Amino acid sequence: MSGPSYVAVDWGTSSFRLWLMNAGGQVFGERRSDEGMTTAARTGFASVLQSHLDALGAAANLPVVICGMAGARQGWVEAGYIDTPAHLSDVLKGAAMVSGQARDIRILPGIAQRNVAAPDVMRGEETQLLGALGLDVSGKALVCLPGTHSKWVHLHGGTVERFATFMTGELFSAVARDTILSHAIAGADEAVDADAFCSAVMEAFAAPALSANLLFRVRSRQLLFGGGAQAARETISGTLIGAELAAGLAEREQATPVTLIASGRLQRLYQIALQRLSIPLNVMDAEEAVRRGLAGAAAAIWHN
Amino acid sequence: MSGPSYVAVDWGTSSFRLWLMNAGGQVFGERRSDEGMTTAARTGFASVLQSHLDALGAAANLPVVICGMAGARQGWVEAGYIDTPAHLSDVLKGAAMVSGQARDIRILPGIAQRNVAAPDVMRGEETQLLGALGLDVSGKALVCLPGTHSKWVHLHGGTVERFATFMTGELFSAVARDTILSHAIAGADEAVDADAFCSAVMEAFAAPALSANLLFRVRSRQLLFGGGAQAARETISGTLIGAELAAGLAEREQATPVTLIASGRLQRLYQIALQRLSIPLNVMDAEEAVRRGLAGAAAAIWHN
Numbered sequence: 001m002s003g004p005s006y007v008a009v010d011w012g013t014s015s016f017r018l019w020l021m022n023a024g025g026q027v028f029g030e031r032r033s034d035e036g037m038t039t040a041a042r043t044g045f046a047s048v049l050q051s052h053l054d055a056l057g058a059a060a061n062l063p064v065v066i067c068g069m070a071g072a073r074q075g076w077v078e079a080g081y082i083d084t085p086a087h088l089s090d091v092l093k094g095a096a097m098v099s100g101q102a103r104d105i106r107i108l109p110g111i112a113q114r115n116v117a118a119p120d121v122m123r124g125e126e127t128q129l130l131g132a133l134g135l136d137v138s139g140k141a142l143v144c145l146p147g148t149h150s151k152w153v154h155l156h157g158g159t160v161e162r163f164a165t166f167m168t169g170e171l172f173s174a175v176a177r178d179t180i181l182s183h184a185i186a187g188a189d190e191a192v193d194a195d196a197f198c199s200a201v202m203e204a205f206a207a208p209a210l211s212a213n214l215l216f217r218v219r220s221r222q223l224l225f226g227g228g229a230q231a232a233r234e235t236i237s238g239t240l241i242g243a244e245l246a247a248g249l250a251e252r253e254q255a256t257p258v259t260l261i262a263s264g265r266l267q268r269l270y271q272i273a274l275q276r277l278s279i280p281l282n283v284m285d286a287e288e289a290v291r292r293g294l295a296g297a298a299a300a301i302w303h304n
Numbered sequence: 305m306s307g308p309s310y311v312a313v314d315w316g317t318s319s320f321r322l323w324l325m326n327a328g329g330q331v332f333g334e335r336r337s338d339e340g341m342t343t344a345a346r347t348g349f350a351s352v353l354q355s356h357l358d359a360l361g362a363a364a365n366l367p368v369v370i371c372g373m374a375g376a377r378q379g380w381v382e383a384g385y386i387d388t389p390a391h392l393s394d395v396l397k398g399a400a401m402v403s404g405q406a407r408d409i410r411i412l413p414g415i416a417q418r419n420v421a422a423p424d425v426m427r428g429e430e431t432q433l434l435g436a437l438g439l440d441v442s443g444k445a446l447v448c449l450p451g452t453h454s455k456w457v458h459l460h461g462g463t464v465e466r467f468a469t470f471m472t473g474e475l476f477s478a479v480a481r482d483t484i485l486s487h488a489i490a491g492a493d494e495a496v497d498a499d500a501f502c503s504a505v506m507e508a509f510a511a512p513a514l515s516a517n518l519l520f521r522v523r524s525r526q527l528l529f530g531g532g533a534q535a536a537r538e539t540i541s542g543t544l545i546g547a548e549l550a551a552g553l554a555e556r557e558q559a560t561p562v563t564l565i566a567s568g569r570l571q572r573l574y575q576i577a578l579q580r581l582s583i584p585l586n587v588m589d590a591e592e593a594v595r596r597g598l599a600g601a602a603a604a605i606w607h608n
């Protein structure tokens with residue numbers, strides 16, 4: 001009988017995604033909601049999970065593998081961190097079991113960089129890395145995972161050697177919502193103004209120290225020369241992304257391509273920026289990466 | 305009879321300060337409130353001003369000179385901008401009259417840099433510059449005015465040649481209030497942790513592109529190594545100020561001192577940072593600067 005053999009869950013701070021899958025990676029059902037860790041910490045992780053499994057009519061004995069913030073200290077069960085240098089296979093071995101449940105539920109650990117000079121943590125991205133690169137990868141890789149907290153990860157032969165998190169996405173939200181620039185971008189939609197975006201990327205990439213000035217110019221430009229909300233929005237976005245790229249690409253070895261793991265609008269923006277900078281690029285969809293990573297984890301844990 | 309001969313008002317976006325003064329710069333009375341432009345645009349500029357004059361028992365014929373956002377388009381009466389290169393004496397000549405008032409009320413213009421590649425505006429800082437440097441200054445000056453929107457101004461012989469605004473203060477507020485770092489700094493007070501501040505300044509000064517990463521390290525450090533709210537707060541502050549200094553000082557000519565116009569906690573922080581970077585420094589209190597500038601304007605307008 002072919003059918004789902006396990007459940008894969010990507011449980012972030014503010015989002016929940018679930019797939020019923022089989023060993024071949026086939027998807028039999030999918031659920032999405034905004035019941036992330038923050039919500040589930042109040043309403044109960046077990047009941048959130050069960051409600052989505054019920055909605056899909058999932059069998060009571062299907063095991064569940066989870067990645068993301070559900071494994072944080074404030075999450076369901078703390079899944080700890082694997083320390084750098086961290087081979088991705090160690091992530092699979094470090095899954096925490098959720099006790100007292102009818103079904104077998106495992107939460108994957110994150111990765112920590114316990115370096116006093118450059119401390120850093122990830123949770124969820126290790127599973128995307130696993131899905132995008134696999135365990136048998138050889139050679140060096142530089143991976144960019146844009147988002148609320150963008151990650152730049154240096155790997156060698158499947159080992160995460162070091163990484164850096166940039167608050168780019170969260171800075172964009174805070175600037176767009178809670179500063180004087182909120183007026184400048186009022187009415188902008190999700191369409192991409194590639195010209196405004198690219199010039200901002202190039203300016204901030206060339207002079208990242210000027211970022212806080214480049215942001216204020218958005219307002220000055222509107223006051224003195226007019227200009228639309230769309231261009232203003234993309235200039236803010238391009239400035240923050242350009243500064244991130246200046247740091248992320250500074251440690252790239254010549255000829256190493258960047259592996260970009262992203263979806264939707266962010267994938268489009270980072271792709272435009274990296275192409276404009278003539279950086280060789282591999283692109284993978286972030287959701288496909290996390291699903292593949294969870295499938296790899298399920299295979300390693302249950303040999304199915 | 306000695307007594308006040310005019311009223312000086314510094315009317316910002318969110319603050320109002322008023323002094324009764326005479327030609328010698330003597331202060332006879334003072335009022336402070338949070339009835340800045342934003343509030344007064346709703347409640348009425350004339351009535352806010354009159355209520356404070358009444359509270360001090362000011363004579364009905366005392367003239368009033370105002371600087372700041374009261375002269376913006378959304379303010380009381382638009383006072384326009386003097387364009388760069390702008391001699392500070394032109395600011396005095398460009399005052400706008402508020403018509404239909406019983407007393408003589410003038411609002412000083414701001415300064416605009418109508419450069420498509422680097423547009424910028426100031427309103428209020430031109431009066432501080434006037435107060436700090438005077439009209440008869442010779443030679444070059446580089447002035448730093450920290451704040452919500454920090455300004456770095458290049459002058460030559462009393463002429464504002466160019467300037468740049470950095471959203472440093474507003475970024476600090478947005479990051480401290482509206483991002484994941486708000487948890488890291490919960491409970492921090494206004495005390496200065498000079499060690500944490502200085503190391504953050506030096507890190508961001510050396511690698512401003514890393515700013516968004518240095519900010520996230522505040523969280524990672526607490527997660528992995530613990531650490532207090534105070535150090536976290538100063539690290540955020542030092543990171544943003546360090547990046548601003550990297551840009552502001554990049555165009556400083558060798559041996560030119562920085563004139564720092566600031567008050568209170570901001571004065572202390574910028575002074576610590578600039579001294580740590582071995583930059584020769586002149587410091588002037590921001591409030592004294594604006595009062596002196598308004599006194600200079602009153603003298604030029606009414607010859608009193």
